[in-house]
Every structure is written in C-alpha cells, then in structure tokens.
Amino acid sequence: MRHVFGLLLLIVGCEGADAAPPPPRNVGPGADASAPPSDAATASQPPEGPQRWFEDVTLAAGVDASRPDDFETLPQRMNGGVCVLDVDGEPPMDLFFAMLDGGGARSSLYVASAPLVFEDQTESRGLDAVGGAMGCLAFDAEGDGDDDLLLTGVGSVRLFLREGERFVERTDALGVSPHSLDTYTSAAAGDVDGDGDLDLLIAGMMRWNEDRLPASCGDACGGMLAPYEAVPNLLLLRGPDGTYRDAAAELAPDLTRREYTQVVAITDLDGDGRVDLYVGNDLGSAYANRPLVRGDDGIYRDLALRLGLGYNARGFGMDSMGYSAADLDGDGQLDHVVTSFSDDPTAVFLCFEDFCEAQPASVSGTGALGDTFRWGAALVDLDLDGRPDLVEATGHIHAQSYLIRTEEQRDQVPNVMWNAGGRFVAIEPADGDGRAAASTRGIAITDLDEDGRPDIVLGATVGRPFLLRNVATPRGGWLRVTLAGRAPSPSGVGARVRVHAPDGATVAVQDRRIGEGYLGSFDPRLFFGVAGDGPFAVEATWPDGTTTRVDGVAPDSDIELVQD
Numbered sequence: 306m307r308h309v310f311g312l313l314l315l316i317v318g319c320e321g322a323d324a325a326p327p328p329p330r331n332v333g334p335g336a337d338a339s340a341p342p343s344d345a346a347t348a349s350q351p352p353e354g355p356q357r358w359f360e361d362v363t364l365a366a367g368v369d370a371s372r373p374d375d376f377e378t379l380p381q382r383m384n385g386g387v388c389v390l391d392v393d394g395e396p397p398m399d400l401f402f403a404m405l406d407g408g409g410a411r412s413s414l415y416v417a418s419a420p421l422v423f424e425d426q427t428e429s430r431g432l433d434a435v436g437g438a439m440g441c442l443a444f445d446a447e448g449d450g451d452d453d454l455l456l457t458g459v460g461s462v463r464l465f466l467r468e469g470e471r472f473v474e475r476t477d478a479l480g481v482s483p484h485s486l487d488t489y490t491s492a493a494a495g496d497v498d499g500d501g502d503l504d505l506l507i508a509g510m511m512r513w514n515e516d517r518l519p520a521s522c523g524d525a526c527g528g529m530l531a532p533y534e535a536v537p538n539l540l541l542l543r544g545p546d547g548t549y550r551d552a553a554a555e556l557a558p559d560l561t562r563r564e565y566t567q568v569v570a571i572t573d574l575d576g577d578g579r580v581d582l583y584v585g586n587d588l589g590s591a592y593a594n595r596p597l598v599r600g601d602d603g604i605y606r607d608l609a610l611r612l613g614l615g616y617n618a619r620g621f622g623m624d625s626m627g628y629s630a631a632d633l634d635g636d637g638q639l640d641h642v643v644t645s646f647s648d649d650p651t652a653v654f655l656c657f658e659d660f661c662e663a664q665p666a667s668v669s670g671t672g673a674l675g676d677t678f679r680w681g682a683a684l685v686d687l688d689l690d691g692r693p694d695l696v697e698a699t700g701h702i703h704a705q706s707y708l709i710r711t712e713e714q715r716d717q718v719p720n721v722m723w724n725a726g727g728r729f730v731a732i733e734p735a736d737g738d739g740r741a742a743a744s745t746r747g748i749a750i751t752d753l754d755e756d757g758r759p760d761i762v763l764g765a766t767v768g769r770p771f772l773l774r775n776v777a778t779p780r781g782g783w784l785r786v787t788l789a790g791r792a793p794s795p796s797g798v799g800a801r802v803r804v805h806a807p808d809g810a811t812v813a814v815q816d817r818r819i820g821e822g823y824l825g826s827f828d829p830r831l832f833f834g835v836a837g838d839g840p841f842a843v844e845a846t847w848p849d850g851t852t853t854r855v856d857g858v859a860p861d862s863d864i865e866l867v868q869d
Contacts, residue, residue, distance in 0.1 A: 386824030448793030493820025495571030589622025681748030686834030782860020
C-alpha cells in the first residue's frame with residue numbers, strides 16, 4: 306500500500322535502507338516484452354462488449370455471513386479470507402470465511418449438503434471458538450485425509466485439527482507465541498524440508514501499534530502501513546510427533562527480514578521439481594518480492610534477479626497483495642501474476658525454462674484495470690477455451706471520506722480479464738452479471754454447483770462475501786483433476802499436473818499447492834479448460850519424481866490420478 310505523505314516516505318526509506326530496490330532496469334531480453342504474444346492462441350477473438358460471466362448465488366445458497374462497515378483500523382480494512390475445504394467427505398466442497406469479530410461478525414463455516422445449498426455449522430463443528438481471524442488455510446496437517454484449519458490474525462496464529470466431526474484447537478503444537486499486536490496475513494502449506502509431511506509458511510505483516518501513527522494523518526490514518534514496525538515471516542516445520550518448530554533462520558534466512566509480507570506460496574518456481582517459496586511484500590518501493598529457491602543443500606535463497614520474479618517490467622518492486630500461477634500462454638511453463646495498489650497494474654510474468662519475464666502493462670493488458678485496488682488473484686479458465694483467465698478481488702484501502710479527494714471509490718467491482726494467450730482483455734460486466742461494487746479481499750476457486758466448471762468465492766472486509774456461479778459461454782470442455790498421493794500427504798501437495806493435447810504437446814500446467822490468492826486456499830481439485838475434442842492425456846509428476854498418467858481423456862471428465 307503506497308501513501309502520499311512525505312513523512313511516511315521518509316519512514317519507509319529509513320526502515321528499508323538495507324533492502325532498497327535497484328534502479329529501473331531491463332528485466333529481460335526485451336523481444337518478448339515489446340509485442341503481444343504471436344502464437345495461435347491469439348487468433349481466438351475476445352468477447353465483445355459487456356458480458357454476463359457470473360450469477361450471484363450467495364444468499365440463495367444460504368450463506369449470510371457479514372461484517373459491519375467498521376472500516377477504521379488497518380486490520381479491519383485488510384481482513385476477509387476464504388478457504389475451500391471438505392468437512393463431510395463428499396462434494397460439493399465446503400467454505401470457511403475468516404472475519405475479524407466485532408458488530409456481531411465472526412468467522413464462519415458453511416457446509417454444503419447439495420449443490421448451492423449451504424448450512425452454517427460453525428458451532429456444531431467446534432469452530433465458534435475461533436471468533437475473529439483475518440486469514441485461513443485448509444490443509445491436512447496430520448496426513449489422515451481430513452482437512453484441518455490454520456487461522457491468522459492480529460496477535461494470533463492458531464491451529465484447529467479435525468477430530469471426528471469437530472475441530473479442536475491444537476495451537477500449542479505450533480510452538481509460536483506471537484506478540485499481541487503482531488499481525489499475520491496469508492499462509493501456505495507444503496513439504497519444505499523434503500520429509501513428506503506438510504510444513505507451514507506464514508506471512509508476517511506488521512506490529513499493529515496505533516501509537517506510531519502521525520498525529521496529523523487525519524482520515525488517512527486507517528489506511529497507513531509504513532508507520533508500523535514490520536515483523537518476520539514464520540517457517541514452521543512439522544516433526545514426527547506432530548509439533549512444529551520455526552526453521553526460518555536455518556533454512557530460509559531471508560524470511561527473518563522485517564518486511565511487510567502480504568501473500569506467500571509454496572510452489573516450484575524454477576522447474577526443477579522441488580518446491581520453492583514465494584514471498585510477496587507490500588511497500589515495494591523498499592521491499593521487493595522474494596522468490597526463494599531451494600538449493601542442493603536444502604537452503605532457500607533469494608534468486609529474484611536470476612528468475613526475474615522480484616520486480617515489475619519497469620524494474621520496481623510491487624505493492625504486492627495477491628498471487629496466482631498457471632500456464633497463461635500454453636507453452637507448458639508455469640506463469641505468475643501479482644496484484645497491487647491502484648495505478649500499479651497487476652504484474653504478469655511469462656516464464657521460459659529458467660527465467661520469467663515481466664510484461665509491460667501495455668502488453669499484458671492489465672493496464673486497462675490498473676486504476677483499481679486489487680487483492681486476491683485467481684487464474685482460472687472461466688470460458689473453457691484452454692487458457693486461464695484472471696479474476697481479482699477489489700476495493701480500496703482508504704475510506705471514502707479520504708478518496709473523495711482523488712475521485713476514487715472504496716467499493717469496486719471485481720475484475721475479470723479474458724486471456725488471449727498471455728495477454729489479458731478486461732471484461733466489463735453486463736446487467737445481472739453478479740459482480741457488484743464491494744470491498745472484497747480473499748478469493749477462492751471451487752465448483753459450487755458440481756457441474757465441472759470453476760466458480761469463484763470472494764471474502765469481504767465489509768458486508769457479505771460473494772458466491773459467483775460461472776455462467777460464461779463455454780468455448781470448450783472441462784477437466785477436473787483429483788490427486789491421491791501417499792501419506793503423509795495424501796492430497797498430492799507439491800505435484801505438478803500437465804495436460805497434453807492429442808499431438809503430445811503440453812497445453813496446460815498447474816501445481817497442487819495450498820495457499821494462493823490472498824488470505825486463503827483454493828479447492829483441492831484442479832480445474833482445466835480444454836479446447837477441441839481430444840482425446841487428452843493428464844499426467845502428474847509427484848514430489849518424489851515418479852509420474853502417473855491417464856490417456857484417452859475426453860472433455861468434460863473427472864480424473865483421479867493415484868500415486869503408485
């Protein structure tokens with residue numbers, strides 16, 4: 306979050322003196338960054354004019370959680386996570402909304418009994434003990450096939466394990482005791498130390514001490530970040546006895562830097578088959594993003610300059626809010642997007658074998674919606690044409706009383722950008738589209754109606770969340786992939802899934818990761834759109850290097866890949 310006050314810029318400069326970004330630079334070879342992609346994917350024309358891509362089914366589905374309009378403190382303006390999880394062992398998936406308490410609001414669990422039918426089971430499942438939280442992470446901590454919950458917030462990092470039909474708090478197993486004002490935002494789960502079970506990467510944001518706010522900041526106070534002291538991230542390794550220890554200093558020293566981290570991910574950034582750590586920092590003028598790549602010695606080191614993932618196309622750090630990754634241009638490589646503050650367009654990184662090139666906003670197309678304030682990001686193929694589109698949660702950090710000076714709006718319509726082969730086209734909502742101006746933060750992909758097509762769920766910092774059923778005109782078919790790995794990670798976390806066309810070419814890639822978007826986690830199933838009649842092949846490369854492949858897959862199919 307950027308701020309226009311000279312005092313705050315001075316504070317940022319002092320706090321970030323040892324982490325100042327380099328001067329503007331050419332971040333790549335330039336040829337691919339100077340012109341739109343020229344592959345065959347661009348031949349398909351984008352939809353013309355306003356389009357109805359979603360139907361808002363929130364209230365009809367029984368989800369009535371809501372937060373009051375207490376848009377005052379920074380945590381209140383940043384909260385609103387959403388997690389997709391499986392509580393009852395059968396689809397449709399269930400939803401957990403992380404909300405700070407106050408005014409009757411609370412974090413809530415909604416369990417689906419049928420497509421588009423949810424029931425609030427917060428109390429009956431033992432999660433009324435949660436109260437308030439900013440973010441959540443649904444993951445299988447024990448490797449027993451049940452989804453557990455990690456919750457983040459102000460002064461708290463909490464763990465709730467499934468025991469029978471209920472969740473029971475086991476926060477003591479985490480081995481951390483945060484300061485009462487230390488604020489943690491997003492989290493991710495993955496096998497960081499290579500022992501097979503799931504470890505935790507948790508984003509440390511700030512020590513929320515309002516005594517540090519300048520006396521003269523007025524109605525801008527609530528949106529300020531720079532006056533607060535940043536706090537380190539946590540890297541919690543799970544031991545054989547189920548307890549965790551913070552190994553950040555040991556395995557990833559850069560995580561111990563005091564930086565304002567908003568979003569983290571555990572995924573393979575350099576394509577070597579081993580998971581890496583992605584750290585997305587706010588206040589990018591002083592704290593660049595950090596792609597921490599695992600070396601042969603097991604240590605994670607910042608390789609931003611070599612990989613090209615630390616800075617945008619102008620050579621500057623980003624005010625990073627959200628993150629997502631998928632194969633945007635159909636070349637078989639994982640690409641990345643990072644959302645940011647208004648007037649700093651979403652950064653798009655198209656990747657090659659060993660380098661990712663930041664695309665200028667005029668080329669990526671994200672400049673068209675660069676005036677919006679973007680939070681959670683989700684790359685998902687809404688129209689099933691074989692290319693992931695981009696959906697972003699939106700809403701300004703500043704209150705409307707302050708924004709009247711800039712003619713901006715606090716509540717904003719969520720962004721949808723159609724993918725033309727690595728270049729995005731903004732889709733204006735039509736009447737009845739389901740997208741409404743709101744203050745949304747977290748985002749998740751799931752299948753609300755179990756029709757095989759991906760839907761979107763948005764968490765809110767003010768008002769209610771949004772369940773957006775996908776009604777975009779399909780251009781192709783869908784594949785829904787479930788992974789069954791070996792214990793202690795039976796959901797196949799860390800596997801890379803590729804879809805191959807009939808000629809053998811790789812046309813889509815996704816990693817099975819936990820923790821993405823902002824303040825939450827997506828459906829454990831992977832959703833692909835496919836163009837053409839196939840047949841397709843779907844292949845998973847598991848963390849141990851073995852592969853499982855299913856051939857002869859027709860469009861509109863559910864596939865389960867089981868590790869031998």
